[in-house]
Amino acid sequence: xxNIDQPTEMxxxxxxxxxxxxxxxxxxxxxxxxxxxxxxxxPTFLSYNVLDGLEEKGRFSSFLSRSKGYSYLLLKELQMKDxxxxxxxxxxxxxxxxxxxxxxxxxxx
Amino acid sequence: DGGITQSPKxxxxxxxxxxxxxxxxNLNHDAMYWYRQDPGQGLRLIYxxxxxxxxxxxxxxxxxxxxxxxKESFPLxxxxxxxxxxxxxxxxxRAGQTTGELFFGEGSRLTVL
Numbered sequence: 230x231x232n233i234d235q236p237t238e239m240x241x242x243x244x245x246x247x248x249x250x251x252x253x254x255x256x257x258x259x260x261x262x263x264x265x266x267x268x269x270x271x272p273t274f275l276s277y278n279v280l281d282g283l284e285e286k287g288r289f290s291s292f293l294s295r296s297k298g299y300s301y302l303l304l305k306e307l308q309m310k311d312x313x314x315x316x317x318x319x320x321x322x323x324x325x326x327x328x329x330x331x332x333x334x335x336x337x338x
Numbered sequence: 339d340g341g342i343t344q345s346p347k348x349x350x351x352x353x354x355x356x357x358x359x360x361x362x363x364n365l366n367h368d369a370m371y372w373y374r375q376d377p378g379q380g381l382r383l384i385y386x387x388x389x390x391x392x393x394x395x396x397x398x399x400x401x402x403x404x405x406x407x408x409k410e411s412f413p414l415x416x417x418x419x420x421x422x423x424x425x426x427x428x429x430x431x432r433a434g435q436t437t438g439e440l441f442f443g444e445g446s447r448l449t450v451l
Contacts, residue, residue: 233380237378260438262439262440264440269445270444270445271428271442271443271444271445272381272428272440272442273442274439274440274441277438277439316380316381318381320438323388324369324386324388324432325383325386325396326371326383326438326440327383328373328380328381328382329380330378330379330380331380
């Protein structure tokens, strides 16, 4: 079957670093995405990994291990505006993208 | 500016009525998608279309129908056969081959009274 697991909620302090983990099982795996979604809004693209390793983009980094079916999103220098849901998604085959339930991140002062 | 437009943003419907949600994109993307989002369940794929005049069922297609007569448009009809239609519906299109990230519309929130 196809399954994506990530924690339901996390809390972190402004200025700190937080790591959001994701494990996946998908047939025809062809890439791992992270999206950010603020409440009541559409998801927006953050990162994409298809090969093993770390991709860095400003304050956000994403890691992938294909052999372990594992990814994480690392957020540095947390800001209050980073409070949102973070969605892990895997592309299956050519056109299908499967989403996890999302991790709600609360950033406190 | 290029983007995806969904309408209406909010919609109320009585039980037994069909309703159609509009999705238009001017990004020149071939692939388009409809997702449903419920609290605590993330996004679930309803239907997707790779090219004009072609579409495939996603994981929860029962009670829904789509058409893809034009590249720019991918409307979703929520029929009376959908048992629990109250949800947040998101339309998306897919970028080029390099990364394939999805671009989302702002969503349509459907409430069945």
